[in-house]
Amino acid sequence: MTRSCTWVHFLWDTDERTVNRYLTRSADPPSRYRILDVVPVVGAPPVAPSGGMCGLRYETTVPPSSLAPGGPDHPRPIMHVWGVAQHLHYTDRHARVDLDTRSRHELPPSEQTIAVLIPIRKSAAWWGLSQDERQEFFLNKAGREGHIAIGSRYVEGISRRLYHRRYLDQAAPYDFLTYFEFDRLDEPRFRMLLSELRDVRNNPEWVYVEHEYEIWMTKVG
Amino acid sequence: MTRSCTWVHFLWDTDERTVNRYLTRSADPPSRYRILDVVPVVGAPPVAPSGGMCGLRYETTVPPSSLAPGGPDHPRPIMHVWGVAQHLHYTDRHARVDLDTRSRHELPPSEQTIAVLIPIRKSAAWWGLSQDERQEFFLNKAGREGHIAIGSRYVEGISRRLYHRRYLDQAAPYDFLTYFEFDRLDEPRFRMLLSELRDVRNNPEWVYVEHEYEIWMTKVG
Numbered sequence: 001m002t003r004s005c006t007w008v009h010f011l012w013d014t015d016e017r018t019v020n021r022y023l024t025r026s027a028d029p030p031s032r033y034r035i036l037d038v039v040p041v042v043g044a045p046p047v048a049p050s051g052g053m054c055g056l057r058y059e060t061t062v063p064p065s066s067l068a069p070g071g072p073d074h075p076r077p078i079m080h081v082w083g084v085a086q087h088l089h090y091t092d093r094h095a096r097v098d099l100d101t102r103s104r105h106e107l108p109p110s111e112q113t114i115a116v117l118i119p120i121r122k123s124a125a126w127w128g129l130s131q132d133e134r135q136e137f138f139l140n141k142a143g144r145e146g147h148i149a150i151g152s153r154y155v156e157g158i159s160r161r162l163y164h165r166r167y168l169d170q171a172a173p174y175d176f177l178t179y180f181e182f183d184r185l186d187e188p189r190f191r192m193l194l195s196e197l198r199d200v201r202n203n204p205e206w207v208y209v210e211h212e213y214e215i216w217m218t219k220v221g
Numbered sequence: 222m223t224r225s226c227t228w229v230h231f232l233w234d235t236d237e238r239t240v241n242r243y244l245t246r247s248a249d250p251p252s253r254y255r256i257l258d259v260v261p262v263v264g265a266p267p268v269a270p271s272g273g274m275c276g277l278r279y280e281t282t283v284p285p286s287s288l289a290p291g292g293p294d295h296p297r298p299i300m301h302v303w304g305v306a307q308h309l310h311y312t313d314r315h316a317r318v319d320l321d322t323r324s325r326h327e328l329p330p331s332e333q334t335i336a337v338l339i340p341i342r343k344s345a346a347w348w349g350l351s352q353d354e355r356q357e358f359f360l361n362k363a364g365r366e367g368h369i370a371i372g373s374r375y376v377e378g379i380s381r382r383l384y385h386r387r388y389l390d391q392a393a394p395y396d397f398l399t400y401f402e403f404d405r406l407d408e409p410r411f412r413m414l415l416s417e418l419r420d421v422r423n424n425p426e427w428v429y430v431e432h433e434y435e436i437w438m439t440k441v442g
Binding site: 086095132 | 226308309311312316353385391
């Protein structure tokens with residue numbers, strides 16, 4: 001009856017003490033960040049772009065409902081996004097074996113290590129599609145590459161993790177969190193990956209994105 | 222940014238006052254039940270089979286983390302299972318249109334109306350399969366019908382709803398709740414449906430079920 005649910009939490013604040021209060025919640029050693037920029041893509045980010053905030057990522061097997069409430073003696077971080085790791089919903093066996101073989105692991109902390117977190121919400125029209133219709137968008141078909149083939153060309157240099165938020169609570173302003181890490185030298189390639197995924201001729205899935213922004217960070221610890 | 226998450230809660234207790242405390246949480250009129258039997262299928266149910274308990278089902282847009290804690294003045298119900306409605310993960314457009322056209326709606330409360338709730342947990346091996354491998358089990362292939370085709374033969378007489386629990390909390394002892402309603406006269410057909418879904422020659426998906434039990438009820442209100 002062992003279950004293996006892992007939740008991820010990202011917290012940011014201008015005051016490092018506020019994020020440090022969450023250090024003990026981490027099952028594994030947490031990661032630390034310094035925000036470089038918050039970049040709107042579709043719609044506005046929930047906070048004004050603000051460089052310099054410090055951030056923390058931790059993973060835990062404790063459900064998020066137990067995140068302590070804020071208060072004068074226990075201020076909540078300025079930004080907090082979270083999600084849960086799930087099985088892959090669109091990747092077939094062949095593509096998964098290929099990804100497992102070639103995918104880059106997370107990078108060590110360094111001034112050279114860039115991390116980008118991208119919360120994404122898709123439209124009601126997307127969620128109203130049936131499984132085969134959604135699946136189609138991930139495949140190489142009808143003269144365009146689709147999500148999986150585009151991403152596949154970048155997995156060696158750019159580490160990627162996916163978390164889910166949809167159906168976890170009512171207020172969730174995003175359905176997914178995609179988290180990337182890469183060496184600063186690979187930033188042009190990462191920007192190319194984003195540009196390709198947002199080209200609706202080659203990846204029509206992106207038509208259904210109704211909210212998206214990027215949180216650019218240095219992974220410092 | 223309107224979201225439409227719906228959680229379902231089923232509560233049972235020997236004392237009707239305990240379940241009645243939850244009446245005000247229901248977004249729509251709740252349903253009331255009397256338990257007929259709790260039947261083990263794979264593994265043991267979490268409570269001893271006990272007829273006569275009263276039950277309540279309510280749907281809500283409030284996340285389950287706010288379910289009030291118990292206490293001497295506010296006893297928790299003896300049994301409480303819950304889940305969230307999601308999009309369909311394996312049904313293609315053609316099958317969905319067919320289901321939407323033919324599926325039976327819920328039945329009015331009556332001594333004639335039987336409701337059966339079936340919590341199901343699948344094995345780690347199931348969740349380790351890729352999307353295409355899981356999808357295969359639902360389809361009519363390789364000389365066997367599979368889940369969708371079997372279920373399709375019963376939808377006119379038997380109402381069915383599916384809720385998810387996996388990834389909502391760590392302790393979840395089940396991945397899904399399937400909820401059925403039918404007229405007492407259709408009980409033999411319902412038993413045939415269960416028997417067909419559990420015949421691993423015709424529905425090999427069922428090999429992956431590692432915990433399952435049935436809660437048989439009369440829908441009285």
